[in-house]
Amino acid sequence: MSAMRVLLLAGALCPSTGGARAPAAWRAQQRARAPRRACRPLASDGGDLLGGADAGRNERVGELKRLFYAPDAAASDEPAANARRARAHGVYADLALCRWSFTILPHAQLVLNVFQPEYVHLFESLIATRPPWLYAHVQLPGGLANLANDDYALVPGSKAPLAGTLMRVVRADRQSDARLRLVVQGLRRVRVLRATQRLPFARADVRALPDAEELGAELQSARVELGAAAGVGGEHGVALARLCAAGAAARAAAWAAYETADASLVPGMVQERYYGVQGPWAPPLVPLNASAAGACADEAARAARRAMREVVAAQGAEWRARADWEADVARDAERLRATRALSSVSGADECARLAELERELWVNLDALLRRLHALRPDKAGAMPVPSPMLGLLPPTPPEGWPADFRCAAAAAERADVAREQPALGFVAVDEVYPPLRRAQRLSYVVWDLLGREGESRQPVLEAASIAERLTLALWWIDEMTQAVLENR
Known part of the structure; x- marks a missing residue:
């Protein structure tokens, strides 16, 4: 790697641009094409001679849209109640899907200017309903051009990924040229x-995709609930996995209020990152909602137990009748056996392993950033770590941080500034927040x-465990x- 390339890397890791080039092995494997811009200004045609400046016409068009997308007032409440119960177990029936050509990870926050008619239709339909406005983003290589291509159908074995991210629209503004400006947040992994x-846009039944460690964390409670129940059919491992998956989904949903603070746009700035969005800017990571920590901690354990008992009470009949669901929980059972049930590793050992990986990542990242800053003295100063990420710094380990570790001091400084400037987005992780969820985030x-x-993050989304993703990040940091070191 040339010295110029190293300088480019040094300039890349800063808050305004984010990102370093992937190692060659990953680039060769992925062959990721640059994402199509999902958001660009929509040129006016002869339909509106004033280019959106006629307020009266805009109001009439808006009224027609509201009438067109208004939900059926005569619809029964029963399907909605069933949908809420299913979502409590991590199942989202007939959910709208965005299939743009890039990958969005959980806890990412984006401002999107939506112009494509298919997706304007999707989001107009969505925001006409009651919040929360949920949809899923599932990467589609080639974007809309392959939406009707059988090679990229949403079936196992096709060229299309099946893992995606559950998304929430937190703000929607209609523009005068018919575009929609949306603020969206990634919530959790789904399949x-x-x-x-x-067509005209995809819809699918999806379910929350828990990490292996999340399944393992629910194992003891699932054994208690399953042992106290009678009449739960099926192979024991599958039954356990079903309860673990339901408990993990319910626990994650209970923590959502803490993990997803509402977004606030910063006016007068331009967000060029990711997808060419012009207009108000929002931080690229979802901030934590500090005020919700205590309530979420109280609810999480209750929600997990409640979800397990509902599955046991129903004897899993609703899900066993669905071959696709049964196949999915069978895969969970296999992962459960691989990670916990057939091993002697205890839950405490798993937590210790995650803590070790977490500490190693922070130490190695800190060292890399210091080396890159040394190559660019003009950029030396505050650590270029986004505030929502810096707030995840764990407590000082028993052995302490290295003497030259800078992230701890940077976190303390940012906490002081955040008291006067809450918009900075820095929230130190609450002590009641589980270490497993901190490492996952x-x-x-x-x-x-x-x-x-331009580089695909899909392998990050496909990773089956927290440890696998942390290890992948450590490998990337080590390559950089x-x-x-070779070019200094």
Whole structure:
């Protein structure tokens, strides 16, 4: 790697641009094409001679849209109640899907200017309903051009990924030229079970995709609930996995209020990153909602137990009748056996392993950033770590941080500034927040600092465990560190 390349890397890891180039092995494997811009200004045609400046016409068009997208007032409440119960178990039936050509990770926050008619239709339909406005983003190589291509159908074995991210629209503004400006947030990983619609936009049944450690964390409670129940059919491992998956989904949903603070746009700035969005800017990571920590901690354990008992009470009949769901929980059972049930590793050992990986990532990242800053003295100063990520710094380990570790001091400084400037987005992780969820969140948000536009992040989303994602990030950091050392 040339010295110029190292300098480019040094300039890349800063808050305004984010990202370093992927190692060659990953680039060769992925062959990721640059993402199509999902958002660009929509040129006016002869339909509106004033280019959106006629307020009266805009109001009439808006009224027609509201009438067109208004939900059926005569619809029964029963399907909605069933949908809420299913979502409590991590199942989202007939959910709208965006299939743009890039990958969005959980805990990412984006401002999107939506202009494509298919997706304007999707989001107009969505925001006409009651919040929360949920949809899923599932990467589609080639974007809309392959939406009707059988090679990229949402079925196992096709060229299309089935793992995606559950998304929430937190703000929607209609523009005068018919575009929609949206602020969206990634919530959690999901997997497509069954496509229910292909055109004009995709819809599918999806379910929350828990990490292996999340399943393992629910194992003891699941054994208690299963042992106290009678009449739950099926192979024991599958039954356990079903309860673990339901408990993990319910626990994640209970923590959502803490993990997803509402977005606030910063006026007068331009967001060029990711998808060419022009207009108000929002931080690229979802901030924590500090005020919700205590309530979420109280609810999480209750929600997990409640979800398990509902599955046991229903004897899993609703899900066993669905071959796609049964196949998916069978895969969970296999992962459960591989990670916990057939091993002697205890839950405490798993937590210790995650803590070790977490500490190693922070130490190695800190060292890399210091080396890169040394190459660019003009950029020396505050650590270029996004505030929502810096807030995830764990407590000082028993052995302490290295003497030259800078992230701890940077976090303390940013906490002081945040008291006067809450919009900074820095929230130190609450002590009641489970270490497993802290490590999980870190395993996603670190890629805002390490990722690069045009490089696929799908392998990060496909990783089956928190440890796997942290290990992947450590490998990436090590590759970059070696490049810096070889060219300094």
